[in-house]
Amino acid sequence: MKRLLHIAIVLLFIFNGTLLSRAQEKGKITTVVIDAGHGGKDPGALGKHTKEKDIVLKIALKTGQYIEEYLKDVKVIYTRKTDRFVELYKRAEIANKNKADFFISIHCNSINSTKAYGAETYIMGLHKDNANLNVAMMENASILLEENEDDQYGGFDVNSPESYITLSLKKDNNQEQNAILAYYIQQQFKNRVGRKDRGVKQAGFLVLWRTSVPGVLIELGFLSNPKEEQFLNSEEGQVFMASAIYRAFKEYKIAYEKENAVVEPITPKVKSDLDYRIQFYTNSKKLPLSDKKFKGIDNLAFYYHNGLYKYTSGHFSTLKKANIQLGEIRKKGFNDAFIIPFNNNKRITSAEAKQLESKK
Numbered sequence: 001m002k003r004l005l006h007i008a009i010v011l012l013f014i015f016n017g018t019l020l021s022r023a024q025e026k027g028k029i030t031t032v033v034i035d036a037g038h039g040g041k042d043p044g045a046l047g048k049h050t051k052e053k054d055i056v057l058k059i060a061l062k063t064g065q066y067i068e069e070y071l072k073d074v075k076v077i078y079t080r081k082t083d084r085f086v087e088l089y090k091r092a093e094i095a096n097k098n099k100a101d102f103f104i105s106i107h108c109n110s111i112n113s114t115k116a117y118g119a120e121t122y123i124m125g126l127h128k129d130n131a132n133l134n135v136a137m138m139e140n141a142s143i144l145l146e147e148n149e150d151d152q153y154g155g156f157d158v159n160s161p162e163s164y165i166t167l168s169l170k171k172d173n174n175q176e177q178n179a180i181l182a183y184y185i186q187q188q189f190k191n192r193v194g195r196k197d198r199g200v201k202q203a204g205f206l207v208l209w210r211t212s213v214p215g216v217l218i219e220l221g222f223l224s225n226p227k228e229e230q231f232l233n234s235e236e237g238q239v240f241m242a243s244a245i246y247r248a249f250k251e252y253k254i255a256y257e258k259e260n261a262v263v264e265p266i267t268p269k270v271k272s273d274l275d276y277r278i279q280f281y282t283n284s285k286k287l288p289l290s291d292k293k294f295k296g297i298d299n300l301a302f303y304y305h306n307g308l309y310k311y312t313s314g315h316f317s318t319l320k321k322a323n324i325q326l327g328e329i330r331k332k333g334f335n336d337a338f339i340i341p342f343n344n345n346k347r348i349t350s351a352e353a354k355q356l357e358s359k360k
Contacts, residue, residue, distance in 0.1 A: 027257065028073075028101075028257055029074065029101040029102065029252075029253045029256060029257065030073055030074055030075060030101060031074065031075045031077065031098055031099065031100045031101050031102075032067060032074055032075075032076055032077070032100060032101060032102045032103075032104060032249065033076075033077045033078070033079065033094055033095040033098065033100040033102070033103045033104070033213075034060045034061075034063055034064045034067075034076060034077070034078050034079070034104055034106070035060070035078075035079040035080075035091050035095075035103065035104065035105040035106065035207070036053070036056045036057040036059075036060035036061070036078070036079065036080055036106055037052065037053070037056050037105060037106060037107040037108075037139065037142075038052055038053040038056070038085075038107075038142060039053045039057065039080050039082075039083055039084050039085050039086060040053075040083060040084045040085030040086075041085050041145055042085055042142050042145050044056070044107065044108065044142075045107075045108050045109060045110035045138070045223050045224075046110065046223065047108075047110065047223030047224065047229040047233075048223075048226065048229060049229065049233065050223055050229055050232070050233045052107065052108040052110070052223060053083065054083070055108055055220070055223075055232050055233060055238070056106045056107055056108060056220070057080070057081075057082075057083065058238050059106055059220065059232075059238050059241050059242045059245075060078065060106045060242075061078070061081065062238060062239060062242035062243075063104070063106070063242040063245045063246055063249075064076040064078060065242075066242060066243060066246035067246055067249060067250075070246070070250070071249075071250060071253065074253070077094060077095075077098055077100065079091040079094050085145065087142075087143070087146045087152070088140075088142055088143055088146070088206050088207045088210065089146075089152045089153070089206075089210050091105070091207050091210075092207055092208075092209075092210030092211040093210075095211045095212075095213050095215070096210075096211060096212050096213065099213070100213045101213065101214070102177075102181065102213065102214050102215065102216075102249070103208075103211045103213050103214065103215035103216075104215070104216055104218065104245065104249070105205075105207055105208070105215065105216070105217040105218065106218050106220065106245070107139060107217060107218060107219050107220065108219065108220050108221060108222070108223050108232060109135065109138075109219040109220075109221065109222045109223070109224075110138075110222055110223045110224040111134075111222065111224055112224070113224060114224055114225055114226060115225070116222050116224065116225060117196055117221060117222050117225045117227070117228045118195060118196030118197065118198040118221065118222075118228075119186065119189040119195045119196070119197065119198060119218070119219060119220055119221055119241075120186070120198035120199055120200075120201055120218075120219045121182040121185045121186050121200055121201070121216050121217070121218050121219070122135070122136075122182070122200075122201050122202065122203050122205060122208075122216065122217040122218075122219070123175065123178040123179055123182050123200065123201075123202055123208070123215075123216055123217075124168075124175070124178065124202070124203075124204070124205060124208040124209060124215070125168055125175070125202030125203065125204075126164075126165065126168035126202060126203075126204070127164060127168075127201075127202060127203040127204065128201070128202060132201050132202065132203040133161060133164060133203060133204075135203055135219065136164060136203035136204050136205050137158060137159065137164075139205055139207075139217070140156075140158050140204075140205065140206045141158050143156070143158065143206060144158060153206060156206065163204075164203070164204040167204035167206075167209055168202075168204050174213065174214035174215070176306075177214040177256075178214050178215060178216055179200060180252060180306060181214070181216055181248065181249070181252045182200040182216045183200055184248035184249075184251050184252050185216065185218060185244070185245060185248040186198075186199060186200055187248070188244035188245070188247050188248045188251075189241070189244050192240075192243075192244055192247065193240045193241060193244050195221065195241075198219075205217050218245065220232055220241055255306065255307060256306070259305060259306050259307075273343060273344045273345075274317070274341065274342070274343050274353060274356045274357065275315040275316060275317060275341070275342050275343075276314075276315075276316045276317075276318070276319055276321075276322035276339050276340070276341050276342070276353075277301070277312035277313065277314055277315060277316070277322070277339070277340055277341075277342060278312055278313045278314055278322060278325050278326050278329050278337055278338070278339060279310055279311070279312050279337065279338055279339075279340050280297070280311060280312070280313060280329050280334035280336075280337035281293065281294075281310075281311040281334060282308050282309065282310045282311070283308065283309050283311075284307070284308060284309070285309065286302075286309045287309065287311075289301075289302070289311075294311065296332060297313050297329065297332065298313060298314070299313055299314045299315065300312070300313060301313075303347065305347060312340070313325060313329055319339065322339045323339070326338070326339055341353035343356060
């Protein structure tokens with residue numbers, strides 16, 4: 001689990017929810033959907049000599065090939081394997097209908113400058129600056145080539161910043177998983193391929209918004225940068241980038257399955273010791289409970305999960321009582337604090353907590 005260290009950077013984007021995905025319910029990752037962006041009549045970003053749709057297709061197919069070859073227990077599903085146009089909502093439907101454990105969408109970037117370079121990985125959320133918003137606008141523009149896009153996306157205006165704020169209000173129960181895989185991908189790009197790490201970011205992507213499973217959107221680099229375009233268009237560059245995504249996915253799968261054993265069905269005979277705690281702080285390093293960061297917070301504790309030390313306050317028998325403490329913790333500056341349930345000192349899902357409450 002030592003590879004899970006130094007992951008704190010992604011915590012800017014996580015802890016907005018406590019429900020866990022289908023993958024967490026069964027403790028295994030067995031299905032992944034690989035999405036090559038754009039295609040057919042939609043070329044995507046344009047370089048001097050290349051089109052985004054062609055590069056991402058090659059890298060998507062190589063990524064899937066590596067997963068199929070080296071992770072025999074994982075089923076790989078592609079949103080497209082040829083140069084054809086696939087609507088954004090249909091890409092999401094493929095992931096949802098197949099109950100995928102992860103959705104990985106692969107893209108290339110481009111701006112009106114030859115200087116920008118590097119790779120970045122996005123998760124669903126509210127953009128922090130105009131650069132992130134512009135990326136989302138560029139990728140979402142694909143819906144303008146679709147028929148009846150107003151019906152499919154509820155009148156979403158690709159060019160309206162207000163639409164993206166509304167989009168981001170949807171609660172994403174998979175945000176923690178998304179952020180961790182995104183971090184792994186960026187580390188592989190940086191440490192194994194030597195690309196500039198532009199970080200893990202948030203923005204409103206329709207293809208992620210429509211998926212009910214965990215998902216990330218990767219921007220491999222800038223086709224507007226001649227050197228980066230040449231690298232991404234080369235066989236070597238495509239092999240490097242695809243293998244980096246594969247290794248990140250493998251790393252995530254191994255760590256995740258080690259941390260998430262299958263939960264046995266709960267029966268009336270099982271003793272229930274259910275309590276709710278306020279999780280307010282996370283770090284890759286273990287901090288003493290006497291640390292000044294925790295001054296003024298009562299009933300402190302921590303637990304180790306997915307390679308991180310997670311700090312909590314309180315032990316409450318009901319959600320109502322926990323919500324009162326949640327408000328107090330947020331007043332102290334921990335705005336991303338949220339409630340998590342435990343049973344017999346083991347973290348469980350909200351669904352499991354409700355099941356335990358019903359048996360009391």
